[in-house]
Amino acid sequence: MNISFANIHNFGNVIIEDELIQHYHFPEMLNYYSGNFITFKRMPSIDEFKETADCLKNFHLKNGQNHLLFYFPEGEYLDEELQQYLKANDYDFSYNELYKIHPNDFPSFTKNPNIVVETVKLETLDTFLQLQYNLDLEFGIEFAKGKQMIHKTNFYNENWKQVIAFYQGTPAGTLDLIVSEKTVEIDNFTLLESFRKKGIGKHMQKYVMEQYPNHTVILVAEGEGTAREMYRKQNYQFVSFQYEALIIF
Known part of the structure; x- marks a missing residue:
């Protein structure tokens, strides 16, 4: 498509x-x-x-x-x-940069039993919200507080899925999925810095591929960031690019 x-x-x-x-x-x-x-x-x-x-x-x-x-x-x-x-x-x-992948094209690997990835449920919503608050603090307290309302609203959106990852039982990362008829968009893909480079992000993506095997998975990466190289190695296909300009006054 x-x-x-x-x-x-x-x-x-x-x-x-x-x-x-x-x-x-x-x-x-x-x-x-x-x-x-x-x-x-x-x-x-x-x-x-x-x-x-x-x-x-x-x-x-x-x-x-x-x-x-x-x-x-x-x-x-x-x-x-x-x-x-x-x-x-x-x-x-x-x-x-915009990337896409068919779930069948995502590389296979041996899963780490210390890493558990699951969709957020009512029982884990508070855990997700606290982790997300800690992640959003990077952009300031007011921003983190404002995002809490959005995360709560998204939880009840039937086209929105929130995913949380645990490493040895400790909350480590989150991502959001925006689901349409043919695509699943990965958004808000974030890991606590202390849990990076442990393969958790790979497990989170694999979880998405397994949950939506018949969709095209899409995501946006910073054109000058390092994540884009990871996506390319994972068989994502480059689709397009878009420039932006920002000023804060």
């Missing part, structure tokens, strides 16, 4: 759309950057970018938000002029 960034879940809702942009807004958590952003439907000129940025900044300031996040058209590179403008105005810009 054809896969694109359009298959990736967005928390925000489109509140403004025209021939150039879609403006996503997530009032439930205003400091969640990934829910509050503008995506360009075509590559903007410098003047169009400036005007759009001014409008978004005014909107965010009225809502007490301190960031601007923009996504550019999938599969298109930023030209030199736009890159220079972003640099001169203190934007951080980078790109993400």
Whole structure:
């Protein structure tokens, strides 16, 4: 099947759309950057970018938000002029890569009995929430508190599955699954730093492949991060890329 960034879940809702942009807004958590952003439907000129940025900044300031996040058209590179403008105005810009895999293509391996991976149930929800809070603290206390509400809401979403991993009985990592008719998106894939490089992430992915053998599994990786190399070694196929620009004021 054809896969694109359009298959990736967005928390925000489109509140403004025209021939150039879609403006996503997530009032439930205003400091969640990934829910509050503008995506360009075509590559903007410098003047169009400036005007759009001014409008978004005014909107965010009225809502007490301190960031601007923009996504550019999938599969298109930023030209030199736009890159220079972003640099001169203190934007951080980078790109993400989209990957897919059929579960049958994920490598086989001997499982470690010390690693247990399972879907979060009501009995383990508090354990999941506490672990997730500890993981989200990397982005600040207010962010971690806000995400708790989202995690609780997602638990009751029939198209959302939360997965937790234990190492020798200790909670070690989590991931979210957004399930559609043909795809399963891996999101929020995180391990406590002290439990990394123990094969836990591999076991978590294998669990996903076993649970959804007839779906296409998709995920987004930072284009300049190290995880993308791991995914490629695990037989994920590169699909596309997308540039983004972020500024915090």
